[in-house]
Amino acid sequence: MKVERMMSFFWIVVLVFIGLQALIRLAPSEAENWTVDANADAPGAYPTAMGFKVVAPIEKEPKALLDAFEAAILAQPRTHKLGTVKGQRIYVTRSLLWGFPDYTTAAVSDDQTRATFYSRLRYGKSDMAVNRKRLKQILTTIGITV
Numbered sequence: 001m002k003v004e005r006m007m008s009f010f011w012i013v014v015l016v017f018i019g020l021q022a023l024i025r026l027a028p029s030e031a032e033n034w035t036v037d038a039n040a041d042a043p044g045a046y047p048t049a050m051g052f053k054v055v056a057p058i059e060k061e062p063k064a065l066l067d068a069f070e071a072a073i074l075a076q077p078r079t080h081k082l083g084t085v086k087g088q089r090i091y092v093t094r095s096l097l098w099g100f101p102d103y104t105t106a107a108v109s110d111d112q113t114r115a116t117f118y119s120r121l122r123y124g125k126s127d128m129a130v131n132r133k134r135l136k137q138i139l140t141t142i143g144i145t146v
Contacts, residue, residue: 024123025099031083031090038088038107038116045146051102051120052132056144058115062108065115068142069106076134093119093134100124102131 036053046053058065066089073079079093088107094100104119117139119131136146 021098024101029082029092029101031085034082034090034103034105035085035088036105036107036116036118038109038114041116043114047132048120049126051118051127052135053116053118054135054139054144054146055114055116056139058108058113062112062115065142066106066108069117069138072138072141073104076138102127102134104131104135
């Protein structure tokens with residue numbers, strides 16, 4: 001009787017694990033939900049518990065900057081482009097074990113004087129500085145110091 005209960009408990013845990021994994025990996029992602037206001041902030045770094053935002057002055061042609069950023073972020077493991085919404089480019093990077101999605105947006109202000117790069121998590125309350133590290137590495141690759 002005790003063994004049967006333990007086996008039942010084991011299978012319940014396995015099913016819950018599979019269900020959570022499916023929920024995280026198969027949840028729909030709409031690029032429109034991850035846009036930013038590229039005109040809101042002055043140049044600088046803006047850390048949050050859920051991610052990291054950098055606003056940088058643009059020193060070259062905006063499209064060239066976004067193209068360089070795209071090449072650098074797509075070189076990251078488990079990263080793909082989710083889409084482009086009103087000129088803003090949105091990318092998803094998934095964690096290795098669970099596949100938790102982190103969303104990164106690259107956008108240019110209306111006056112084309114500054115670019116906003118914002119990387120943040122979808123689930124949870126803290127990303128343990130994973131997005132900060134990734135974004136700093138990518139921006140360094142394309143010549144932006146944070």
